[in-house]
Amino acid sequence: MSTLIDLILxxxxxxxxxxxxxxxxxxxxxxxxxxxxxxxxxxxxILDAADVSFTEAAVGAGISTVLMLGTLAxxxxxxxxxxxPRILPLFVVAITGAILxxxxxxxxxxxxPEAPIHTHVAPHYIEKSGEEIGVPNIVTSVLASYRGYxxxxxxxxxxxxxxGVLLLLGIGRRREDxxx
Amino acid sequence: xxxxxxxxxxxxxxxPLILLFALYVQFHGDFGPGGGFQAGVIxxxxxxxxxxxxGLDTASEVIKEWVLMVLVPLxxxxxxxxxxxxxxxxxxxxxxxVLAHDPVHGQHLGILLVELGVGVTVAAALTxxxxxxxxxxxxNPTGQRIAQVADLAQEPPR
Numbered sequence: 520m521s522t523l524i525d526l527i528l529x530x531x532x533x534x535x536x537x538x539x540x541x542x543x544x545x546x547x548x549x550x551x552x553x554x555x556x557x558x559x560x561x562x563x564x565i566l567d568a569a570d571v572s573f574t575e576a577a578v579g580a581g582i583s584t585v586l587m588l589g590t591l592a593x594x595x596x597x598x599x600x601x602x603x604p605r606i607l608p609l610f611v612v613a614i615t616g617a618i619l620x621x622x623x624x625x626x627x628x629x630x631x632p633e634a635p636i637h638t639h640v641a642p643h644y645i646e647k648s649g650e651e652i653g654v655p656n657i658v659t660s661v662l663a664s665y666r667g668y669x670x671x672x673x674x675x676x677x678x679x680x681x682x683g684v685l686l687l688l689g690i691g692r693r694r695e696d697x698x699x
Numbered sequence: 700x701x702x703x704x705x706x707x708x709x710x711x712x713x714x715p716l717i718l719l720f721a722l723y724v725q726f727h728g729d730f731g732p733g734g735g736f737q738a739g740v741i742x743x744x745x746x747x748x749x750x751x752x753x754g755l756d757t758a759s760e761v762i763k764e765w766v767l768m769v770l771v772p773l774x775x776x777x778x779x780x781x782x783x784x785x786x787x788x789x790x791x792x793x794x795x796x797v798l799a800h801d802p803v804h805g806q807h808l809g810i811l812l813v814e815l816g817v818g819v820t821v822a823a824a825l826t827x828x829x830x831x832x833x834x835x836x837x838x839n840p841t842g843q844r845i846a847q848v849a850d851l852a853q854e855p856p857r
Contacts, residue, residue, distance in 0.1 A: 569732035573724075577740040582825055585747050589832030653803040654729045654810060662734065663810040667793040671778050673736075674817050678775045681824035688831040 524565065532558045543598045545591055553584035570658045640665075703752075710752045717745035725818050729807075735814035739821025746826045755833050767827045774820025781812045 532555060539551035556579025563572035627634035644661055652660040662670055721741035728734030750758035782793040790797035795809025 570734070570737075573732050573737050574740070577737055577744065581744045582740055582747070582829075585751070585829060586832060589829065593832065593835055651802070652806045652810070654807070656729055656731060658732075659728050659734055659810060659814075663813050664795060664806055667782075667795075667809075667813065670813065670817065671775075671782070671793065674775050674778055674820050677824045678771060678820055681771050681827050684828045684831050688835045 521565075528558060528562050528565070532562070543600075544596065545598055546588075546596055548598075549584060549587045549591065552587070553580045556580040556583070570656075707752055710748060714745050714749055717741060717748070721745065721822075725814065726811075728814055729810065735817030735819075736821050738814075739818040739823075740825060742818070742822035743825035743829070746822075747829050750829065750833065755830065759830070762826065764827075764830070767823045767830070770819050770823035771827060772820075774816040774818070774823065777816030777819065778813050781809055781816070785809070 535551050535555045535558060539548045539555065542548045542551065556575055560572045560576035560580065563569075563575055631637075644657055644665060648654070648657050648660040648665075652664050654660045654664075718741075721738045724733035724741060725735060725738035728738070746758065746762060749761065781795070781798075785794045785797050786792055788797040793809075793813075795805045796802035798805035798808045
């Protein structure tokens with residue numbers, strides 16, 4: 520039963536991705552990327568990664584869809600058809616994909632208990648976080664306490680992204696436009 | 700979107716629930732899935748929904764731009780401030796053990812505060828980014844109104 524759900528979800532994700540590539544109407548393509556995010560959120564949930572699934576559903580399916588629609592409103596709605604076939608981008612993408620697939624060949628099998636990631640600090644987090652941090656959700660313990668530096672970095676990244684968008688688009692520029 | 704009364708009423712009903720759920724995710728992140736990042740995104744989604752249905756001007760009245768401009772750095776400052784406070788209390792940077800009388804209480808306090816910092820920055824930053832995108836498309840250089848995000852869904856396919 521679980522395998523059936525896996526297969527259906529992954530097939531739907533593949534169909535959505537291919538359909539989004541094929542569509543020339545960018546509004547529809549944006550909607551499809553939203554659906555793709557929602558499907559991958561479901562997929563993360565099946566893999567027991569509830570926190571990741573939550574983030575994917577909120578950010579991928581929610582906010583980034585709206586932001587892409589915002590971008591569409593600023594540009595145009597239909598895809599520009601290239602005048603000549605793009606050989607070089609196809610070549611680069613194919614090579615990068617092949618290298619990435621080659622890289623996965625060395626990786627330990629899925630859910631292998633002897634994999635390095637399960638033998639380094641993870642046992643300490645699982646066994647000791649209850650008495651050291653006292654928070655039932657280990658993900659929160661790791662995110663906010665053990666890995667507090669990383670999360671501070673992430674927050675700074677979001678702050679920087681916001682500054683960058685404001686510098687490029689300018690939230691105050693609207694008022695100037697109204698006056699002129 | 701003045702003609703969509705069902706959309707407007709349902710949105711009015713939904714927004715308090717969205718914000719309440721965001722607070723739940725923010726402060727229940729210690730016990731279940733969620734935390735500052737997810738809560739911040741949900742708050743931003745609530746505000747974006749409001750702006751889409753009631754217009755950007757109304758949304759700007761609800762949450763002023765200068766408030767967002769204060770909140771975006773405030774969250775980072777709360778986070779880094781917790782780190783500096785633990786330095787001043789004799790621990791390492793972001794070592795929450797020294798924040799309260801015993802280590803576990805210190806960890807609870809530290810996690811609560813840094814998650815709050817993350818939530819504030821994420822909510823304000825995503826709302827600001829949306830406002831910047833949506834506000835940009837309102838007028839072209841000649842002052843004529845061009846397409847808005849809210850209009851896009853209603854336009855017939857070209």
